[in-house]
Amino acid sequence: xxxxxxxxxxGASGGVxxxxxxxxxxxxxRVRALARSRTRTQETVGDLEKLDEFVEGNVxxxxxxxxxxxxxxxxxxxxxxxxxxxxxxxxxxxxxxxDAMRAAGLQRMAMISSIGVGDxxxxxxxxxxxxxxxxxxxxxxxxxxxxxxxxxxxxxxAGMRCVCVRPPGLTNKRGTGIFRLAPSCELKPSKRASIxxxxxxxxxxxxxxxxxxFLHWEGKGVTVVx
Numbered sequence: 001x002x003x004x005x006x007x008x009x010x011g012a013s014g015g016v017x018x019x020x021x022x023x024x025x026x027x028x029x030r031v032r033a034l035a036r037s038r039t040r041t042q043e044t045v046g047d048l049e050k051l052d053e054f055v056e057g058n059v060x061x062x063x064x065x066x067x068x069x070x071x072x073x074x075x076x077x078x079x080x081x082x083x084x085x086x087x088x089x090x091x092x093x094x095x096x097x098x099d100a101m102r103a104a105g106l107q108r109m110a111m112i113s114s115i116g117v118g119d120x121x122x123x124x125x126x127x128x129x130x131x132x133x134x135x136x137x138x139x140x141x142x143x144x145x146x147x148x149x150x151x152x153x154x155x156x157x158a159g160m161r162c163v164c165v166r167p168p169g170l171t172n173k174r175g176t177g178i179f180r181l182a183p184s185c186e187l188k189p190s191k192r193a194s195i196x197x198x199x200x201x202x203x204x205x206x207x208x209x210x211x212x213x214f215l216h217w218e219g220k221g222v223t224v225v226x
Contacts, residue, residue: 006030006052007208008073010059010080010097013040015170016112017079019201024077025050027205034058034068059093065100075208076101078111080150088146094153098160108214110207111154112200113164117147118221120166127168128193151221163207163214164221169194179203181213181222195226 007024011017013035021044024031032053035041041054048054052071057064059080069076080093094111101109116124116132124132136144154162175198203224207214 003072004028004030005074005208006032006072007205008032008034008068008076010034010068010076010078010093012079013037013044014079014081015172016081016197016200016204018044019175019197020077020079020204021045021051023198023201023205024208027209029205029208032068032071032073034064059096062096062100065096066103069100069104069106073104073106074108075214076106076109077204077208078109079204081112082143082146088142090146091149091153094150098153098157101160107159107161109154109160110163110165110204110214111150112204113147113151113166113221114144115166115168115223116144117166118151118164120221120223123166123223124168131169131193155219161214161218163217163219165200165203165207166221166223167195167200168223168225170197170200171195172197175199175202176226177202178226180225181206181217182225183220183222195224199226200224 007029009020012021012033021033030052033051034055036058038056042048055064055068078097080090082088151164171194173196175196179199
């Protein structure tokens, strides 16, 4: 029996991050987690001893990142997001993650982005036209510009192997375990404009466990829908 895959989850106490940690453990993966909140992470896993490593901190601290990425990490799963009311921070955080990965000799990362970023803008318009034409430019322009810039950091980082996972609106509904990965040109307007966080987490775990899936989407943005 081969060695279990080890994932480093960044943003492990956020909505998607918590779902990713649970899904990774449920799939028998070894988990190293970086989170701002020890309490929320403990609520997620029950006992922090279930994790290979827990680091209480954030991506602004190089020592926390270095500790997270020590040892044998197979893939980094970045679940960074901008907290409500805070200044956009994903681009800056992604740069720091990549710097830490280089220092640790790591190359593979899957990161959470959003539909409507990069070449998925037509998808956003088709799936949620009011959101894409009104809400996004009026209220979320800076947040989406930050995600665009974060993806560009991934694409331009020499030697890095990245997949950017672009869900539509996120919900806290129970996951179905059924999701579809698609490029921007394949989705039709009838597709639902929301997805449970648990199903997005399942997609992230697929990239950790399935080398062929990672290789297929490497260097690309991929939309995940129910």
